[in-house]
Amino acid sequence: MKDFGTLVFGYAEMEAYLPENVYQKFLKIKNDEELLDKETADTIAKAMKEWAISKGATHYTHWFQPLTGSTAEKHDAFLDKKDDKAIMRFTGKSLIKGEPDASSFPSGGLRSTFEARGYTYWDYTSFVFIRDSVLCIPSVFVSYHGESLDKKGPLLKSCKVIDKKATELLHILGYEDVSKVTPMVGLEQEYFLVDRPLYKRRMDLMLTGRTLFGHAAPKGQEFDDHYFGAISSRVQSFMKDVNEELWKLGIYAKTEHNEVAPMQFELAPLFSDVNIAVDQNQLIMDILKRIAYKHGYACLLHEKPFDSINGSGKHNNYSLVSDTGINVFDVGKSDDEHLRFLLFTAAFIKGVDTYPELLRLSAANPGNDFRLGLNEAPPAIISVFLGDFVDEMIDSLDSEIKDAKKPESITPLIYVPKDATDRNRTSPVAFTGNKFEFRMLGSSASASFTNTVLNTLLSKELDEVITLLKGCDDIKKTAMDYIKDVFKKHERILFSKDGYSKEWVIEAKRRGLPNLSSSIETIATFDMSKNVSLLKDYGIFTDEEIKARKEVLISQYISSISLEVKTMLYMCESYIIPFMVKEISAYKAIETDSAFALKRKVKLTEYLDSLSLKLDDLREKYALITGEYSSLDEGLKFRSDIVPLLSDIKSVINDYEKIASKEIYTLPTYPEMLY
Numbered sequence: 001m002k003d004f005g006t007l008v009f010g011y012a013e014m015e016a017y018l019p020e021n022v023y024q025k026f027l028k029i030k031n032d033e034e035l036l037d038k039e040t041a042d043t044i045a046k047a048m049k050e051w052a053i054s055k056g057a058t059h060y061t062h063w064f065q066p067l068t069g070s071t072a073e074k075h076d077a078f079l080d081k082k083d084d085k086a087i088m089r090f091t092g093k094s095l096i097k098g099e100p101d102a103s104s105f106p107s108g109g110l111r112s113t114f115e116a117r118g119y120t121y122w123d124y125t126s127f128v129f130i131r132d133s134v135l136c137i138p139s140v141f142v143s144y145h146g147e148s149l150d151k152k153g154p155l156l157k158s159c160k161v162i163d164k165k166a167t168e169l170l171h172i173l174g175y176e177d178v179s180k181v182t183p184m185v186g187l188e189q190e191y192f193l194v195d196r197p198l199y200k201r202r203m204d205l206m207l208t209g210r211t212l213f214g215h216a217a218p219k220g221q222e223f224d225d226h227y228f229g230a231i232s233s234r235v236q237s238f239m240k241d242v243n244e245e246l247w248k249l250g251i252y253a254k255t256e257h258n259e260v261a262p263m264q265f266e267l268a269p270l271f272s273d274v275n276i277a278v279d280q281n282q283l284i285m286d287i288l289k290r291i292a293y294k295h296g297y298a299c300l301l302h303e304k305p306f307d308s309i310n311g312s313g314k315h316n317n318y319s320l321v322s323d324t325g326i327n328v329f330d331v332g333k334s335d336d337e338h339l340r341f342l343l344f345t346a347a348f349i350k351g352v353d354t355y356p357e358l359l360r361l362s363a364a365n366p367g368n369d370f371r372l373g374l375n376e377a378p379p380a381i382i383s384v385f386l387g388d389f390v391d392e393m394i395d396s397l398d399s400e401i402k403d404a405k406k407p408e409s410i411t412p413l414i415y416v417p418k419d420a421t422d423r424n425r426t427s428p429v430a431f432t433g434n435k436f437e438f439r440m441l442g443s444s445a446s447a448s449f450t451n452t453v454l455n456t457l458l459s460k461e462l463d464e465v466i467t468l469l470k471g472c473d474d475i476k477k478t479a480m481d482y483i484k485d486v487f488k489k490h491e492r493i494l495f496s497k498d499g500y501s502k503e504w505v506i507e508a509k510r511r512g513l514p515n516l517s518s519s520i521e522t523i524a525t526f527d528m529s530k531n532v533s534l535l536k537d538y539g540i541f542t543d544e545e546i547k548a549r550k551e552v553l554i555s556q557y558i559s560s561i562s563l564e565v566k567t568m569l570y571m572c573e574s575y576i577i578p579f580m581v582k583e584i585s586a587y588k589a590i591e592t593d594s595a596f597a598l599k600r601k602v603k604l605t606e607y608l609d610s611l612s613l614k615l616d617d618l619r620e621k622y623a624l625i626t627g628e629y630s631s632l633d634e635g636l637k638f639r640s641d642i643v644p645l646l647s648d649i650k651s652v653i654n655d656y657e658k659i660a661s662k663e664i665y666t667l668p669t670y671p672e673m674l675y
């Protein structure tokens with residue numbers, strides 16, 4: 001633990017390396033109380049450079065989160081020349097602003113090539129850190145005209161909005177000493193480990209992140225024996241290295257345990273300010289991959305690397321905490337605290353019921369299509385679980401509400417908790433004591449947009465509450481009326497039974513809740529007028545930015561499925577078909593009257609022909625659909641025509657694999673990769 005935070009330029013380092021007055025000024029700048037001036041920036045840059053060099057750093061980079069989903073950086077050396085002498089230089093200007101050659105990052109047409117410049121600006125609300133001798137400066141990424149081209153910019157904007165609204169509402173409720181409210185987030189990260197030599201022999205895993213086919217292992221997860229089971233010593237030594245690396249970066253990696261599926265694990269750091277939590281999650285994903293490499297593993301972050309066993313998600317635990325220590329989702333003890341809790345919770349519920357498409361969109365990526373609604377993750381339907389305690393609290397408010405509640409007791413919907421505590425693991429948005437846990441995110445996703453959406457939809461509802469309460473005669477009564485009204489009108493979003501059941505899908509439809517089962521259908525809802533109004537009204541996106549982001553998402557969807565098509569064709573041509581031919585020839589070569597051998601030969605020939613027909617079909621459909629321009633129509637066709645075909649092809653290969661000779665079928669199989 002002595003190395004904790006040694007690679008972060010945190011408060012203690014700032015205090016040590018900065019003159020006292022500059023340190024105090026920086027704290028004010030960070031709190032939006034003062035603006036950053038050139039002199040202060042120069043002093044901070046110099047201090048950072050000294051600290052970084054003392055840690056062995058030679059380069060610096062603006063570290064940002066473009067729309068690709070990963071992070072980007074371009075290294076510059078501190079080294080410079082002055083009067084023919086080598087010096088180490090790092091100025092305030094280089095700290096504040098960078099100009100990466102950015103023409104290859106997705107922008108959805110916001111940055112046409114003739115105006116290819118993009119700029120990165122230092123985000124001083126996150127911490128500068130060192131990785132591999134490079135000083136990394138968390139930054140936002142914008143176009144020449146100031147449109148945001150990354151995931152951090154919109155999140156920061158939404159944090160400012162929610163801070164303002166939540167603070168204002170707390171003032172109205174009598175908490176006048178509050179001066180700042182911060183979204184706090186804890187992100188649980190699931191992942192798989194696979195032996196690297198095996199991984200390298202599976203082109204599909206390497207290129208697409210998932211196995212495009214593979215017959216289930218004789219033993220799956222039916223015994224639930226992996227969950228919280230003993231961690232093998234090899235994995236343990238991997239986790240130890242991961243933790244050490246994370247601790248150095250000041251990340252409080254706390255829990256780690258086996259997940260439900262074989263070779264699946266989870267890592268959860270302590271919650272923190274959302275901006276930092278999202279940055280740190282990007283680092284965590286990166287470090288998991290790198291340390292896995294060192295230990296002879298490949299770390300898989302894809303949402304569904306293996307069929308027939310659970311996929312991986314990322315849980316986003318969200319709360320709002322004031323600088324005076326109030327968590328607005330804390331139920332509290334006194335009547336006033338209960339009222340505060342119910343007011344914020346009602347606003348949250350109303351927001352979720354008003355913008356479910358946007359929240360669903362924040363979890364939309366092609367990998368997650370294999371997970372949501374498949375009895376291992378929440379369905380694609382957004383609903384909220386409050387738990388008995390809060391339910392009773394609401395019921396006790398007013399008998400009217402109780403009467404208005406729809407009967408939920410349709411028998412097959414009964415939820416039996418897997419653990420003793422009052423928890424519903426099948427709900428996409430679950431209240432868990434003092435926070436809301438959004439469980440829909442895929443494991444590979446950035447949590448940035450989810451929190452941008454949560455902040456923004458809540459800001460809009462808080463705004464309404466503020467208008468209601470401002471200048472009203474009886475704050476308590478008006479607040480209670482609002483709460484009752486919300487729970488009556490938005491009852492449909494509350495659901496506490498089994499979210500995995502088929503019955504819920506039917507029930508949700510009856511309630512009129514959207515069920516966007518694929519990411520491409522969800523992307524189509526991005527620019528629904530209510531979404532556009534919300535995002536524009538609160539200054540998160542402009543019309544152009546929404547259009548651009550939608551375009552980027554569509555083209556990412558298409559690229560991802562295209563890659564699967566190409567990989568499938570390649571693997572079939574280079575491996576599967578030759579395996580089948582070889583196996584058929586082997587049976588042909590033996591002179592025997594054995595009925596079994598004859599039957600087997602026929603079966604294998606059937607598989608071969610069926611596969612080759614399906615591959616022809618795939619080639620044909622793929623050629624028909626793909627155009628030069630990635631449109632929504634094209635994306636929807638990929639979903640309706642190509643995705644099912646890929647799945648059909650998978651079934652044929654899996655059937656073949658079941659009877660294939662291990663001598664001939666040399667690709668690593670599920671049992672080999674998972675045990």
Ligand code: ADP
Pocket residue numbers: 184185186187188255268269270271272315317318319327434435437
């Ligand atoms: P589970 O697996 O039961 O969902 P974990 O303990 O693995 O729960 O993870 C819970 C996550 O929620 C952790 O990252 C934790 O730091 C975070 N968390 C706890 N309290 C809060 C809070 N008030 N606001 C945001 N996140 C929180």
Ligand code: MG
Pocket residue numbers: 188315437
């Ligand atoms: Mg969880």
